[in-house]
Amino acid sequence: MNLKPTIGIETHIELNTNTKMFCRCRVVDTEEPNVNLCPTCLGLPGALPVPNEKAIRYITLLALATGCSITKKGMFHRKNYFYPDLPKNYQISQFDLPVGENGNLEIVIDNEKDYVEIERVHMEEDTGKSSHEGSGRIDSATSTSLDFNRSGIPLVEIVTKPVIKSSKEAVAYIEELRQLAIELEISEGKLEKGNLRFDANISVAPSESNELGTKVEIKNMNSLRSLERAIDFEIKRQSSALENGDIIIQETRHWDESKETTTSMRSKEGSADYRYFSDPDIPNMVLTDEFINQIKENLPSLPHENRNKLTETGLGLSDSNVLSKSEKWIFELYFEVFNNTKDSKASFNWITGELQGQMRKLEIKSLPNWFSPNFLSDVIKLIDENKISFTSGKVILEELIQMDTTPDEIAKRLDLYQENDEVAISKIVNEIIDNNQDIVERIKNGEDKLVGFMVGQIIKSSGGSINPGMAKEILSKELNL
Amino acid sequence: MELLNLSIRELNKLFITKKTKPSELYSEIFNRSASSEAALHAHLSLFEETNLVKAKKSDERFSKSENVGLLDGIPLAIKDNINIKDEKTTCSSKMLSNFVSPYNATVISKLDTEQTIYTGKTNLDEFAMGSSTENSAFGLTRNPWNTDYVPGGSSGGSAASVASRSSIAALGSDTGGSIRQPASFCGLVGFKPTYGSVSRYGLVAFASSLDQIGPISKSVDDARIVYSAISGHDSLDSTSINYEQIELPFEKNATIGIVKELMEDGISEESKKEVEKVIDILKLKGYNIKEVSLPLIKLSISIYYLIAPAECSANLARFDGVRYGLRVDGKTSYEMMENTRAEGFGNEVKRRILLGTYALSAGYYDEYYGKALRARKKMVDEFSTIFKECDYLISPTTPTEAFKAGEKTNNPLEMYMSDLCTIPANLAGLPAISIPTGLSSNNLPLGVQIMSKPLTDNSLLDFSEMLEKELEFYSTPEGWSK
Ligand SMILES: [Zn+2]
Numbered sequence: 001m002n003l004k005p006t007i008g009i010e011t012h013i014e015l016n017t018n019t020k021m022f023c024r025c026r027v028v029d030t031e032e033p034n035v036n037l038c039p040t041c042l043g044l045p046g047a048l049p050v051p052n053e054k055a056i057r058y059i060t061l062l063a064l065a066t067g068c069s070i071t072k073k074g075m076f077h078r079k080n081y082f083y084p085d086l087p088k089n090y091q092i093s094q095f096d097l098p099v100g101e102n103g104n105l106e107i108v109i110d111n112e113k114d115y116v117e118i119e120r121v122h123m124e125e126d127t128g129k130s131s132h133e134g135s136g137r138i139d140s141a142t143s144t145s146l147d148f149n150r151s152g153i154p155l156v157e158i159v160t161k162p163v164i165k166s167s168k169e170a171v172a173y174i175e176e177l178r179q180l181a182i183e184l185e186i187s188e189g190k191l192e193k194g195n196l197r198f199d200a201n202i203s204v205a206p207s208e209s210n211e212l213g214t215k216v217e218i219k220n221m222n223s224l225r226s227l228e229r230a231i232d233f234e235i236k237r238q239s240s241a242l243e244n245g246d247i248i249i250q251e252t253r254h255w256d257e258s259k260e261t262t263t264s265m266r267s268k269e270g271s272a273d274y275r276y277f278s279d280p281d282i283p284n285m286v287l288t289d290e291f292i293n294q295i296k297e298n299l300p301s302l303p304h305e306n307r308n309k310l311t312e313t314g315l316g317l318s319d320s321n322v323l324s325k326s327e328k329w330i331f332e333l334y335f336e337v338f339n340n341t342k343d344s345k346a347s348f349n350w351i352t353g354e355l356q357g358q359m360r361k362l363e364i365k366s367l368p369n370w371f372s373p374n375f376l377s378d379v380i381k382l383i384d385e386n387k388i389s390f391t392s393g394k395v396i397l398e399e400l401i402q403m404d405t406t407p408d409e410i411a412k413r414l415d416l417y418q419e420n421d422e423v424a425i426s427k428i429v430n431e432i433i434d435n436n437q438d439i440v441e442r443i444k445n446g447e448d449k450l451v452g453f454m455v456g457q458i459i460k461s462s463g464g465s466i467n468p469g470m471a472k473e474i475l476s477k478e479l480n481l
Numbered sequence: 482m483e484l485l486n487l488s489i490r491e492l493n494k495l496f497i498t499k500k501t502k503p504s505e506l507y508s509e510i511f512n513r514s515a516s517s518e519a520a521l522h523a524h525l526s527l528f529e530e531t532n533l534v535k536a537k538k539s540d541e542r543f544s545k546s547e548n549v550g551l552l553d554g555i556p557l558a559i560k561d562n563i564n565i566k567d568e569k570t571t572c573s574s575k576m577l578s579n580f581v582s583p584y585n586a587t588v589i590s591k592l593d594t595e596q597t598i599y600t601g602k603t604n605l606d607e608f609a610m611g612s613s614t615e616n617s618a619f620g621l622t623r624n625p626w627n628t629d630y631v632p633g634g635s636s637g638g639s640a641a642s643v644a645s646r647s648s649i650a651a652l653g654s655d656t657g658g659s660i661r662q663p664a665s666f667c668g669l670v671g672f673k674p675t676y677g678s679v680s681r682y683g684l685v686a687f688a689s690s691l692d693q694i695g696p697i698s699k700s701v702d703d704a705r706i707v708y709s710a711i712s713g714h715d716s717l718d719s720t721s722i723n724y725e726q727i728e729l730p731f732e733k734n735a736t737i738g739i740v741k742e743l744m745e746d747g748i749s750e751e752s753k754k755e756v757e758k759v760i761d762i763l764k765l766k767g768y769n770i771k772e773v774s775l776p777l778i779k780l781s782i783s784i785y786y787l788i789a790p791a792e793c794s795a796n797l798a799r800f801d802g803v804r805y806g807l808r809v810d811g812k813t814s815y816e817m818m819e820n821t822r823a824e825g826f827g828n829e830v831k832r833r834i835l836l837g838t839y840a841l842s843a844g845y846y847d848e849y850y851g852k853a854l855r856a857r858k859k860m861v862d863e864f865s866t867i868f869k870e871c872d873y874l875i876s877p878t879t880p881t882e883a884f885k886a887g888e889k890t891n892n893p894l895e896m897y898m899s900d901l902c903t904i905p906a907n908l909a910g911l912p913a914i915s916i917p918t919g920l921s922s923n924n925l926p927l928g929v930q931i932m933s934k935p936l937t938d939n940s941l942l943d944f945s946e947m948l949e950k951e952l953e954f955y956s957t958p959e960g961w962s963k
Binding site: 044047048050084087141277280281282 | 562563564570572577580582583584586681682683684685686688689690716717718719720791792794795798799800801803804805813814815818838841842843846850
């Protein structure tokens with residue numbers, strides 16, 4: 001049976017506003033539980049929500065950046081369900097009038113562009129955090145500890161249409177979305193901190209079918225790696241079930257990181273009915289054209305625009321994609337180096353390969369302040385002009401990161417400049433030929449591999465300052481090879 | 482001189498002229514409220530100790546002429562669904578029997594700046610759901626006019642407190658008539674302001690789109706003084722409004738509408754007669770009178786009993802034993818939440834939560850809650866059309882006089898009908914007031930209700946004060962007048 005998987009992803013991004021979504025509690029990163037609380041985010045009797053304008057601005061920003069159409073007359077809804085870490089036992093969310101609808105996000109996969117259709121972008125308040133001691137599950141825990149510091153932090157939820165076809169594509173989508181949130185400066189985008197959380201809806205159907213299979217929701221994926229593995233596992237599980245003639249049950253499954261499997265979460269009786277209704281505590285929200293236009297005018301350069309700028313320098317799509325997702329200073333450094341060298345491939349390789357490699361080795365996160373982008377351009381140029389060897393370039397770079405100097409000083413100090421004067425090189429070459437007549441004889445008799453030996457002798461006698469290419473060229477000329 | 486029968490303005494004058502002191506008034510009030518408890522059970526708590534200190538400070542301010550306003554040293558009773566910091570807010574529910582509020586409702590913060598004294602918290606129907614104060618987990622409240630009868634509800638404790646002169650005035654909350662109906666049953670003025678003109682922050686929500694805090698008092702002027710102290714925009718309540726009041730015309734320039742649908746079947750002859758009495762006065766004063774029809778009013782109870790329970794089903798979901806209030810243990814968190822809610826809520830509250838949950842369920846939303854919302858919107862339109870031709874609408878406040886305790890407890894539907902005249906103002910967000918007009922043949926008070934368009938609260942109060950003077954109804958319940 002030929003089967004095809006279809007995936008939809010729901011992502012929650014924690015917005016980095018100063019205060020919570022509906023109260024004035026400051027959002028503070030702290031390990032101490034239950035310190036950032038007030039009557040509103042703790043759901044005390046009589047407390048009321050007041051929407052955070054900055055959060056609405058951020059959500060509108062994301063909706064515009066993903067090409068969504070904006071709902072000018074929006075509404076907050078109550079999503080009703082009971083859970084101990086949900087203080088009001090309803091979550092203020094958006095239902096039929098989300099901030100944004102019908103957008104899309106450009107992603108790069110296998111050196112090609114693709115687009116993920118976005119169904120909706122809407123606002124939500126975060127819940128508290130539960131720790132179920134004993135079992136990790138609410139139904140079998142011996143006790144449950146609750147921390148409401150997170151309660152009421154603004155979230156934006158981005159829901160894709162069921163259009164993603166592989167785990168690889170899912171990962172590329174999350175990477176792109178994360179980068180977008182960072183460029184928009186609406187979130188730190190730190191997965192390990194839970195700034196970005198995702199659930200996947202996965203179904204498998206016969207390739208020729210126009211209908212989707214029964215969807216299964218996967219929760220508890222905490223990293224891109226677990227997202228990829230959970231999707232792969234689930235596709236395999238569903239596919240073999242279908243091949244065995246089994247039926248897929250619509251359910252929510254839990255990704256077990258240690259066992260690398262998905263397991264069924266105890267299915268609630270019937271399907272969840274959230275009984276959405278418009279929150280009577282919050283008047284309808286009107287996003288004026290002025291508000292929307294002001295956000296539009298201040299949109300920063302988006303990841304796909306950055307990618308385009310990179311491909312315009314001649315860099316391949318895949319490399320451009322990598323650079324567009326790196327830290328801002330790396331992205332900027334690339335353009336400075338490229339503008340000086342006009343060599344996109346070398347600029348990319350030296351930055352992402354050598355420079356970042358050295359930094360990782362030295363365990364430093366940012367370049368020292370004496371390090372000018374011109375240093376890197378100079379090194380690339382010196383290699384291009386055969387003035388130094390590639391290896392010398394690496395040595396120079398390593399020094400540059402560690403001390404306040406210049407490539408020229410290092411090259412001089414370590415005597416790395418290559419001899420490029422043909423007359424001078426010829427002199428040395430002829431000396432070597434004279435001293436190695438037996439070898440010359442054998443080369444002439446067809447022992448080509450001895451050319452390398454001769455080149456080595458030439459470089460050695462010059463103390464390493466001769467460019468090997470030139471040495472070989474002059475040697476060949478002298479021997480009439 | 483009978484201090485307890487005086488108005489706020491009169492008391493303030495006596496304080497200023499040093500004929501009496503806030504502490505003297507408070508001591509009389511405390512004695513009265515303590516002694517009325519056995520017969521009426523209007524209060525759930527009395528704050529004697531803190532109040533003695535407060536009253537003394539008030540004395541000092543008056544002696545140094547540093548008094549802050551009309552409410553300085555005036556003892557007000559507070560319905561026990563309004564949060565006062567460091568005091569219990571029980572909502573007359575077992576669920577919150579141990580809940581101490583860590584914060585003040587906005588109305589309390591505002592009254593604090595006026596140096597008002599809070600006599601204590603008053604009894605109510607559990608979570609303000611009811612029309613008789615019989616749905617209190619802590620025992621019913623009785624009507625000071627005749628203790629066989631209910632004081633109305635849900636702000637029955639506040640009404641009984643003011644009527645028995647156990648407080649000078651009181652705060653109530655009104656979701657479907659919970660201020661006006663008990664005020665009418667107890668021969669008092671009850672005022673439900675325009676929706677959004679008084680902050681709901683710190684009022685334990687029953688139905689957020691309908692709830693409004695307002696005063697219950699002996700006179701319109703007292704209601705006005707309390708209203709002006711507690712109203713105003715509040716940044717902690719998104720539904721709080723910040724608009725200027727609109728002034729309505731008076732006398733021959735004003736038109737009075739008599740709501741036809743509230744003078745028909747289901748309304749007692751005695752209640753109708755009170756309206757007619759008022760109309761005769763208005764005619765003499767030169768007002769234009771006309772009968773108006775608002776056909777959708779007949780549906781108000783149906784609309785209300787879908788919208789209010791739907792909202793309450795979500796508003797009361799937070800009472801789960803997790804963070805505060807009652808907790809009844811269970812083997813799992815869910816079982817604990819279930820056990821807590823099963824034991825913590827009374828029957829009427831459970832009935833409404835179930836009704837509301839059902840009305841919002843998938844597959845029923847459109848048929849019930851959705852339809853109720855659409856009907857409510859139509860009713861609002863009907864009102865705004867009527868207010869183009871009328872300035873004030875007059876009707877009875879209640880279909881009948883107060884009923885006997887126990888008379889309707891087994892018939893919720895009949896109990897719901899007692900809010901027929903008051904619910905429309907909540908659905909449309911209108912200011913509405915009940916003023917006492919006379920006594921029934923059973924010697925129980927009757928009142929009329931006046932409604933006007935949103936943001937005309939001040940005009941409505943002026944108009945009601947004029948009527949109050951013409952009506953000259955100043956009876957007090959026997960046994961409590963001295
Ligand atoms: Zn808070």
